[in-house]
Amino acid sequence: MSRSRTRKSSARRTPRILPQGVLKMSGAGYGFVQTSEGEFFIPASKTADAFDGDVVEVARIHDGEREGGFEDRLRGRVVRVVGRAHETVVGRYEIAEPFGVVVPEDPRIKHDIFTLRSDAPHVKDGDIVRVRMTSFPSRREPAQGVVEEVLGHEGQPGADVELIIARHKLATSFSATSLAEVEGAAVDADAAFNSGRYVDLRSELAFTVDPDDAKDFDDAVSAACVWLDGPAMLRSAHRALAAKKEGSSEPGIACAADDASSAAGARFFILGVHIADVSHYVPWNSQVDFEARERATSVYLVDRVLPMLPEALSNDVCSLRPHEERRAMSVEMLIDEKGFVRDARITPSVIKSKARLTYGAVQVSIDALQAGDFQAAVAALRPMAGAFAEDIAQSIGVLHEIAQALHANRVRRGGMDFESEEAKVRLNDEGVPVSVSIRRKTDATALVEEAMIAANEAVARYLRDAGIPSIFRVHEPPSSGDLAELVPILQEFGYDRHVSLANFKAGDPFAIQQVLSFARGRSEEFLVSSLVVRAMKRAVYVDSCEGHFGLASTAYTHFTSPIRRYPDLMVHRMLKVALFGRTGETSALESALARIADHASTAERTAEEAARESQELKLFELLEQRIGDEVDGMISGVMAQGFFVRLADTCEGFVSLRDTGEYFVLDAARRVLFGSDSGVVYRLGTKVRVRISSVYPYARRADFDLVRRIGPRLVARK
Structure with missing residues (x-):
C-alpha cells in the first residue's frame, strides 16, 4: 500500500549541526569566529547577546549588507551562545x-x-x-x-591599569605560605660544590646585558675565541685557553683585536650562556611552585611588573647580580666561524657576574669597535664594568662576531628576521605619561638574542637526543591560504617584480625571507613585517619536539628565562633528570608536561594582551594631550568606511570618509579604497597628514581628520 502524499512523515528529521567557535570581538563591534568550516565575519548587528570570548554557534548569512568591509570573508550571525567566557x-x-x-x-x-x-x-x-x-x-x-x-x-592614579589587571584576572600577590617558603633562600656555594653536581665558573668573564629598567637578571653571557689544531671539542678548546693564559706558545685564546695570522689551526668561538638555577629554589609541588605554575609567566605592564615568583627569588637570590655568587645552569658551546655549534656542555654551575651592562652602553661599545676605536669601546663600558671594562670590551667584540655567524647560519637554513617596533611609555610618579620611546632591534639586542637562541637549541637537541620528555617551543609553518591573502597587497607594493610570490604563497621560507629582506629600509618595512607576522601561526608550548619554522630549527625550547616563564623552569627540571637520573618526582613531572604546556601557551597570550593594552592605554593618554595637532602617519588598514593611520609612536587612529561627499569602493583583496569620482586611491603604506580630532584612552581608540596626502596623488588604475 503506497504512502499518502499528504501525510507527514513520522521520521524525525536530523537536526542541522551549525559550526561553533570562540567569538573574537573588535572594539568597533564586529567580530570573527574561527570554526571547522572556516572563519566567519560577524557584523556588529549580528552578534546577538554574545560577549567577546564566548563559544557561539553561527549560521551563514547571504544578505547584501556589507557592514564592516570584510567582503572576502564568510559572513555569519550568532545563533546562540554555547558557553560563557565571563563570570x-x-x-x-x-x-x-x-x-x-x-x-x-x-x-x-x-x-x-x-x-x-x-x-x-x-x-x-x-x-x-x-x-x-x-x-x-x-x-x-x-x-x-x-x-x-x-x-x-x-581618574585615580593607577586605577586604569588596575582595570586591565582585573579584567584579565591577573594575580597580584603571593600567599603567606609561598612567601614563607622562599624567605630563607640562600646561594650557599659551598653546599653546591659539595654536592658534586656544580662546576666552579666564578672566574669566567660573565656579564649581564639588559634594558635600562630591568629589575631581574636571569641570563649572563661569556665569550672567547681559540685556534685549534686538533678535534673541534670543548675539552680541547679549554686546554688551549688555559695554555694561552699561562703564557704558553701553544695555540690559544685571541680576542677580536688580536692578529689571527700569528695563530695556527682553525678559529673557533666558545660561547657561554649562564641561566639562573631557579629549579634549585622552587621544589616541585611546593606552594611557591603551585602559584608560579598558575601564573605561568611574569606580566610586564606599563607601570609595574607582576612577577611569576616572589621578589625574594626573582629580584634577589635568582638574579645574577654583579660581583655576587649565584647558582646557574650553564651551556657552553664551541662554534665555528660559519655559525655551526660543534660541541656543547650543559652543567649546573656557580658563577659571579663581572658587570651589569645595558643595551645602550653595549651598542655604543659595538659602534666604537666597528670604527676601530677600542679605547672608546672601553670608555662606554667603564661606568658599569669598572676594572673589567677592557676585558669585557674584547668579549663584546667576540660576541658580536658570534652573533653575526649564528645569524648568517640561520638565514642560510631558512630562518626569518621580523622587524618590529615596540613603544615604551615613560610615566611620572603619578602614573601620567610624559614621553614615549620606540625600541627597535640593534646589534646589542641581537648579540644577546642570538646567544639565547643558540642555548635554547642546544638544550632542545640534548633533551631530544637523550629521549627525555620535556616542554618544547613549536612554531608550525603558515597555511598557504593565509599567505595568499598577502599576495595582492605585495603586488600593490611592486614586490612581484623582485620576489617569487608563487613561492611565497606556497610557504617557501626563503621566499618569505626575500619579501622581508626586500622590505628592509623601505617606508613600508614595519607594515610588511607585521602583515607577514599576522599570517604566521603562533608559536606554542607542547610536550613534543616538532621544530620551529620561523627559526628554521629542528629542535627548540625555552630554557633561558626560568624566573619569568614556567616552561623554562620545567625544562631545567628535566635537564637535571637527563644529567643526574630519575627521582621520585620524575613520573609526576612527565605526566604534567602536556597540561603545563597548554596552560602556559594560554597564559602567555593573556600576559601579552595585558601588557599591550597597558602600553596602548598610556599611549592614547599621551595622544589626548595633542588633540588638534597635525601629524604625519601611514595608512595601516582600510575598511569600507575609511582607513586607519599609524603614527610614528605606533598609535593608530581612524579616518572616516563618510562625510567627504564622495563614494569610495573597497578592493578588499588589495586593501585599497578607490574614489568613485576623483579616482583617488588610498592603499596600505600611503603617507598622509592627519589632524587628531578625538581620543578615547579607555577604549584605546582615536579619530583623525585627513588633512592631505604626502607625496604624489595616486589615481585608480584603469
Missing part, C-alpha cells in the same frame, strides 16, 4: 536610580550590566568595580549582576 566583568559604575549601571571597560563588550543600588549603596558614581554576572542579556532583559568589588575611582 565577572570590570567597568565604570554609573548611578541611575534605582539601578547602578556598570559600563564595561573592555570596548569589546557592548552590553551594560544593571545592578540594584540597594545591593551596594556604598558604591559611588565613577567607581571602577568588578561585577559578577547573574544573568546575561536577552531580547527581553538586559544583562544583570551584583557588584563584587570596588577597584578604584575613575
